[in-house]
Amino acid sequence: MTKGMKKYFKKKIIWFLITFVAALILNFILPRLMPGDPVNAIVGKSISSGAPPEQVQQQMEFYRRQFGLDKSLPGQFLDFIKNAFNGTFGVSYSQYPRKVSDIIGGGIWWTIALQLPAILVGWILGNVLGAVAAYKRGFWDKVLMPVSLFFSAIPAFGAAVILLVIFSVNLGIAPANGAYDPGMIPNFSWSFISSVIWHYQLPFWSIVLISIGGQAVGMRSMSIYELNADYVKYSRFLGIKDTKIVRYVFRNAMLPQVTGLAMSIGSMVGGALVAETIFSYPGLGMAMYSAITQSDYPVISATTLIITIMVLLASFMLDIIYAFIDPRVKAAQFD
Numbered sequence: 001m002t003k004g005m006k007k008y009f010k011k012k013i014i015w016f017l018i019t020f021v022a023a024l025i026l027n028f029i030l031p032r033l034m035p036g037d038p039v040n041a042i043v044g045k046s047i048s049s050g051a052p053p054e055q056v057q058q059q060m061e062f063y064r065r066q067f068g069l070d071k072s073l074p075g076q077f078l079d080f081i082k083n084a085f086n087g088t089f090g091v092s093y094s095q096y097p098r099k100v101s102d103i104i105g106g107g108i109w110w111t112i113a114l115q116l117p118a119i120l121v122g123w124i125l126g127n128v129l130g131a132v133a134a135y136k137r138g139f140w141d142k143v144l145m146p147v148s149l150f151f152s153a154i155p156a157f158g159a160a161v162i163l164l165v166i167f168s169v170n171l172g173i174a175p176a177n178g179a180y181d182p183g184m185i186p187n188f189s190w191s192f193i194s195s196v197i198w199h200y201q202l203p204f205w206s207i208v209l210i211s212i213g214g215q216a217v218g219m220r221s222m223s224i225y226e227l228n229a230d231y232v233k234y235s236r237f238l239g240i241k242d243t244k245i246v247r248y249v250f251r252n253a254m255l256p257q258v259t260g261l262a263m264s265i266g267s268m269v270g271g272a273l274v275a276e277t278i279f280s281y282p283g284l285g286m287a288m289y290s291a292i293t294q295s296d297y298p299v300i301s302a303t304t305l306i307i308t309i310m311v312l313l314a315s316f317m318l319d320i321i322y323a324f325i326d327p328r329v330k331a332a333q334f335d
Contacts, residue, residue, distance in 0.1 A: 009320065016316050023308040028080045031300040032073075038093040038295040039063045067093060080301065089302035094294040100302045103287055108306075110179060111276070111283035118204050119264045122211025127257055129212065130219025131250055134227060144216065152213030156274040160206040164278065167202060175199045177280035203279045211264070215257065222253035262318040263311070 043059045064070045068079045068090075083090040089100035126148075133144040154162075167174040180186070180195040226232065226249040235245045276285035284303055291299035 012316060012319050016312060019312055020309070023305065023312070024081065024084070025077075027301045027305045027308065028077050031295075031297045031304075034292075034295055038297065039067070039069065041294065042093060042096070063096070066096070067091065080298075083298070084302075084305065090298040092291075092296055092299050094291065094296040094299070100298045103299060104284060104302055104306070107282060107284040107287045110281065111285060114200070114203055114275070114281065114283060115207065116265065118207035119211060119261070122208040123215050123257070123261050123264070125208070126212040126215025127219045127254070130216035130221075131223050131253070133216070134220045134223030135246065141220075145220065148213045148216035148220075150213065151209055152217055154210055154213070156206070156210055157278060159210050160203070160275050160278040163202050163206050163209075174202050179282050199279075199281075203275045203281050206275055206278075215260065218260065219253060219257055222256055223250060226250075226253045258321075259318060262314040265310075265314055 039060050042063055043056060061070070068076055071079070079090065083100075087101055089104070092098050092100050092103055095103065129144050129148065133141045133148075151159075163174075164176060168176040175181075175198060179199050180192060181199075184192055184195060186192060229249075232245055232249060236242070273285035273288060275281065276283045277289050280286065284306070287299060288303040290296070291303065
């Protein structure tokens with residue numbers, strides 16, 4: 001490894017750490033700027049309307065001590081840092097005394113199982129369709145591009161609602177919500193697995209459809225740019241086989257698309273919010289939505305911190321990979 005490459009990696013690590021510290025501070029402060037008092041909401045639900053003021057005050061003081069809200073803001077921040085690094089993230093306000101780590105652990109695998117395959121399938125199909133449209137032109141370009149532009153313009157909630165109305169409400173061939181049939185206990189039986197697969201279809205395809213359009217448009221544009229580059233014309237003039245030229249063309253066109261894939265994977269927890277809310281899917285997005293509506297600061301901070309860390313790691317790994325696979329980045333780091 002050259003001295004320039006070491007300097008490049010050191011700079012990326014420093015910026016990663018600075019961004020991570022800033023993210024920690026913002027993830028603590030921003031939820032606490034939301035209107036409403038979570039303690040008032042909890043006490044209002046747990047105590048009868050005719051209770052004396054002294055009992056109400058005692059209940060409020062009890063919950064404030066349990067949640068650490070009786071401490072100063074710097075003291076609460078230190079508790080947040082300690083809970084974040086020990087992995088518990090504290091106690092949930094809305095589901096007291098359940099730990100935040102239990103809530104996240106129960107939802108994150110549903111989110112990963114839904115989002116990761118959908119993002120990968122949408123990315124692969126979109127890039128293949130975009131490359132074919134750029135290379136073949138004619139009928140492929142005239143049909144694929146309008147369709148891709150149409151799907152890329154549909155917002156995430158729009159695709160989910162359209163699929164829900166068509167296949168669940170009108171046709172009645174797909175379940176409207178949940179991850180499995182009500183009353184079932186998660187296990188490895190075929191009845192449970194088939195129920196999960198059946199409920200999986202609408203959320204999965206709602207994510208795939210909006211992913212395909214954007215990826216196809218981006219890949220087509222980059223492929224057309226590379227196909228008209230000087231090195232392609234010169235290679236064809238030299239008589240090099242088109243199949244060999246196209247291999248380099250699409251490899252160069254893929255670099256921005258790889259960036260988009262890394263960012264999509266990094267932000268998949270945040271992207272799960274729309275699909276999981278509409279389909280009542282029990283993932284991390286649904287947990288985050290419930291936490292926001294109930295001013296559950298620890299759950300909000302934990303979920304947004306996970307999103308931030310995943311995006312930072314995806315960006316950091318992408319920079320490292322680019323330094324090795326992109327000759328332009330590598331050449332810039334030579335002494």
